[in-house]
Amino acid sequence: MKSLGGNGQPVTQGVVTVEEALRYAMSLPVATTISGIDSLAVLRQDLAIARGFKPMTDEEMKALRRCSRRADLDGAVLEGYKARMLTWSRSQPAFARGRRALLEQDLGNLQGAAREAVRKLFSEFEMAISLAEDAVRARESLSPWGVARAMGYPVPDGPEAFPLRIVSPPQSAW
16 A cells, blocks of 8 residues: 555645554555655654554544545644644744754864854854744744645645545445
8 A cells, every 4th residue: 555645645735644644554454554765764753653553543534535635624624734834833943043052062173264164154043033933923824725835835726726535445444
């Protein structure tokens, strides 16, 4: 079974998360679910999902299958995705502040012109923090799809914009 829809489109278009897609695939009556792993980070993510695996309920599986089109996502689901995206966005200023605080330590034994070049390269922390905070404020008033688009996700226009289908289990599995 292609756990991410074959090409990852349900995930890249924000219809489902990786965890939801893997949990769905592993909840079907299959002996093995193979997830594509192209990096150590993805391997760790998939292992964490597998180790914490809890089969989806019938209702969760039905709800996920209904999410094959933008119009199929109800307001609570959309607001949940918006909240996740805004939470991530809100974390970025703090991340930049933390990196700024560690800059001198991270420079380590780097000396002379190289040290100054790296310091100059990372001298715009205040501007980055300010821009990140402005972005969060601007995104808060957007619709969930607007937030996704503002964050760079490929969000097609229109309620019928997701031409994908999430596979239903065989009728005998119901």
